[in-house]
Each structure stands twice: as structure tokens, then as C-alpha cells.
Amino acid sequence: EVQLVESGGDLVQPGGSLRLSCAASGFTFTTYWMTWVRQAPGKGLEWVAHIKQDGAETYYVDSVKGRFTISRDNAKTSVYLQLNSLRVEDTAVYYCARDRRVAVSGIQGDAIDIWGQGTMVTVSS
Amino acid sequence: SSELTQDPAVSVALGQTVTITCQGDSLGSYYASWYQQKPGQAPVLVMFGKNTRASGIPDRFSGSYSGDTTSLTIIGAQAEDEADYYCNSRDSSGNHLVFGGGTKLTVL
Numbered sequence: 001e002v003q004l005v006e007s008g009g010d011l012v013q014p015g016g017s018l019r020l021s022c023a024a025s026g027f028t029f030t031t032y033w034m035t036w037v038r039q040a041p042g043k044g045l046e047w048v049a050h051i052k053q054d055g056a057e058t059y060y061v062d063s064v065k066g067r068f069t070i071s072r073d074n075a076k077t078s079v080y081l082q083l084n085s086l087r088v089e090d091t092a093v094y095y096c097a098r099d100r101r102v103a104v105s106g107i108q109g110d111a112i113d114i115w116g117q118g119t120m121v122t123v124s125s
Numbered sequence: 126s127s128e129l130t131q132d133p134a135v136s137v138a139l140g141q142t143v144t145i146t147c148q149g150d151s152l153g154s155y156y157a158s159w160y161q162q163k164p165g166q167a168p169v170l171v172m173f174g175k176n177t178r179a180s181g182i183p184d185r186f187s188g189s190y191s192g193d194t195t196s197l198t199i200i201g202a203q204a205e206d207e208a209d210y211y212c213n214s215r216d217s218s219g220n221h222l223v224f225g226g227g228t229k230l231t232v233l
Contacts (some may be wrong), residue, residue, distance in 0.1 A: 045213075049141075102177075107156055112213065113179060118167055
């Protein structure tokens with residue numbers, strides 16, 4: 001069965017740190033970009049970061065750049081998100097997801113086709 | 126960075142046709158994808174690429190493009206289609222992803 005299982009969410013004080021983990025199984029992990037998406041309570045989806053198959057490229061939404069770090073361990077088929085200098089506005093469910101990149105007639109796109117169940121990060125004093 | 130704009134809410138009568146739109150400058154350069162999210166659940170991929178339904182998605186769902194706008198159409202909406210729908214695409218750099226604000230679909 002293809003699945004992603006996140007862990008590591010917790011209640012943390014502003015300025016604190018957390019490390020989220022995502023264990024992948026049931027597919028060839030090294031074939032896919034992996035991404036983190038978050039959703040604040042009652043709000044919409046927000047892309048956070050993604051990482052290339054070999055880890056050589058990483059990209060972040062501006063609001064987390066310099067504070068969050070995405071990484072992967074292909075031997076452990078896992079992707080991670082290190083969250084530092086946490087702010088109240090980082091409170092959200094964090095989803096790990098698989099990004100199946102597509103190209104049709106030379107035009108690129110993404111299909112985030114597998115999602116984890118999400119892990120809750122609460123930043124509060 | 127680029128933005129994707131969606132109507133916050135749309136309603137449709139049971140069995141009728143509804144179209145949800147997503148507008149953004151980058152849609153002239155990159156394909157979008159569509160996601161359905163029901164309360165308390167993770168999002169589910171509905172549509173991607175030029176007009177490809179994800180695995181398990183009924184054929185009453187279809188997608189289209191016109192200039193900088195992409196649309197998700199449901200022909201014969203069912204009660205189980207009531208959900209939030211999000212579009213997603215790359216920004217103008219091609220290196221970042223961005224989601225639209227989401228459209229809450231109500232089936233009356």
C-alpha cells in the first residue's frame with residue numbers, strides 16, 4: 001500500500017523548534033519530489049517547501065525561508081521538516097505529500113497525488 | 126511570486142452542472158491541479174495536467190483552460206461532491222508551488 005505517515009507535531013512555545021518526520025512506503029521513493037503543505041485552523045492550503053529526488057534542490061515559501069529546513073533520507077525513505085524560530089502563525093496541520101511532476105506537450109505541472117494524514121503543530125505560550 | 130484566485134463559495138443544485146474557476150498569471154505557462162478536501166480529511170487529487178482525472182475520480186469531473194484561467198466542471202453534481210476545492214500550480218519562477226484560496230462547494 002502506498003502511504004505517507006507523518007509524526008512529530010506538538011505544542012511548542014513561540015521561538016521553539018520541532019522536527020517533523022514523514023515515512024514513505026509502497027512506492028519508489030527516489031523517483032519523486034516530496035513536499036510539505038500546511039493548513040492553519042479554518043484556513044486554506046499553503047505550500048511550505050519541497051525537495052528534489054536527490055535532495056540537491058530545495059525551495060520554500062517566503063514566510064518560512066531561513067526558519068524551516070526540508071531534507072530527505074532516501075535510504076530510510078523519509079522526508080523531514082525542521083521548524084525553527086516558530087511563530088504563532090505557524091500553527092497548522094502539516095501534511096507530507098508526494099509530488100508527481102508531469103509534462104504534457106512541453107508544459108510542466110504538478111500532481112500531488114499521495115498525502116499523509118497530517119500532524120498538528122501548535123505554537124502558543 | 127504568483128497568486129491563484131478562486132471564488133470563495135459556489136453552490137449547485139443536486140444533479141446540475143457547476144464550474145469552479147482559478148485565475149493566475151502562471152497558468153499560461155504551467156498546468157494546474159485540483160484538490161478536493163472534505164472536513165477533517167486530507168486533500169485528494171482530482172485533476173492534473175491538461176485534463177487528466179486522478180485515479181478513482183468519477184468522469185463527471187472535467188477540467189479545461191482558457192488563457193490564464195483553469196476550470197473544474199462537475200456535470201451532474203452529487204451530494205458527496207460537497208467539499209472545499211483548491212487549485213495549485215507553479216509560480217512564475219517555476220520553482221515554487223502556490224495554492225488558490227479555495228472554493229467551498231455546496232450541493233443543494
